[in-house]
Amino acid sequence: MRSAFGAWLVERRLVRIALIAVLLPLFGVISAAVVVCVTVVKGWRESLADCLVALVLVVGLTVMAGEGLPQILFSSVSTWGIAVLMGGLTGIYGVLTLAVQVFVLLCCIAIIGFAVLVDDPLGFWQPILSLIVEQMQLLQVEFTDPNAIMALAPIMSGLFVAGMVASSIVALLLGCWWAGGAKGVSFRELFIGLRFGYVIGGIAAVAGVGSLLGFQPLAGNLLLVAGIGFLFQGLAVVHWHVVRRGLPGVVLIPVYLPLFMGPSILILALFLFAAIGFIDNWYGLRRAKII
Incomplete structure (x- = not known):
């Protein structure tokens, strides 16, 4: 509806x-x-x-x-x-899964393409970061260490694309909610069925191993992008259990509350949801007897 x-x-x-x-x-x-x-x-x-x-x-x-x-x-x-x-x-x-799979896959290809085509990612991003710092200072935003912002240059590709992935998926969810779902399927059923599949899961797994082996910054950037996707899958897993067990929606308050409790707790919560989504992708946490 x-x-x-x-x-x-x-x-x-x-x-x-x-x-x-x-x-x-x-x-x-x-x-x-x-x-x-x-x-x-x-x-x-x-x-x-x-x-x-x-x-x-x-x-x-x-x-x-x-x-x-x-x-x-x-x-x-x-x-x-x-x-x-x-x-x-x-x-x-009539599903969210295909849309997010295609988009995240295209974003991963874009990350790889950027790494291949741009010989000096640091040289590409440092002028942009310098301009951002200057504009923020004009707005009287104080930085304790401007050099810390410049240090983000190696992973800026991942941060930029991951931000695009996050905002685009939020827009997709909000728009589908307003539309009432798709193809006769309610928005709630669309969301709790969200799953990224083995292709994106494989990219995330390879990127994770590559990060440990020192294949930076490409592996880290890919992991950032895939991780944002699995963050939403992790939230879908939590919502699935709430819906299937007939629990009141108020039980989701503790789930989202950490997102508003400061950077440290926010990062920890995001990592936790991404981990839940990644595990669900391979093991399947959306089963009635899983808990």
Whole structure:
């Protein structure tokens, strides 16, 4: 059953185009979620047409502002393109699994391609990081050690793509929730069935071994990207047990609470969920008698 907001949104084309365009600069995930919702319900052709009109609006506003056109073009095409791809696959096949598998696999290929094509990743990322530090300092954001930011250069490819994976999957989940699922399958059933499979699992396993053997930064970057995927699979495992055992939704509060308890606990919680997802991928933790 479609959510009230989703039902309202898909029937008002001008409103959704405006939301897609206006929300992009500050709330890109929400903008992408609107695209996903429309793609699942109306199909990729109508959604793509919405995005093209929204792109004209965004470009027009950016030209009037007089700066940032390359950045907004990249953000628009990447954010909405990914949303149409993932929403389209979900709408056609009625599962989340294929959409996230294809996207994460493409991201892993992109990481490998970057490592092959860019001879000096440090030289590529250090000017970008320097610019970020300068802009943050202009905003009066204090860094205890700016060099620590520059030290992220070797893994910036992984961090950048992993961030894209995380935001895109969140947008996919939010958009599918608004759409009420796909192909007659409820959103809840779509989510608790999320699984990345042996291809992504194999990439993660090889990357993990490669990291231990010193094949850095490529192995570490691949592990970051795959790990974000398994984080969502781990959450799906937890939700599966709550649903199948008939437990009240309030029991999920302790699951998500650590995500708001500071960086150290957050990192530990993310690692735990990713580990649960990885184990489930090979062993299968979604069984009634597992606990």
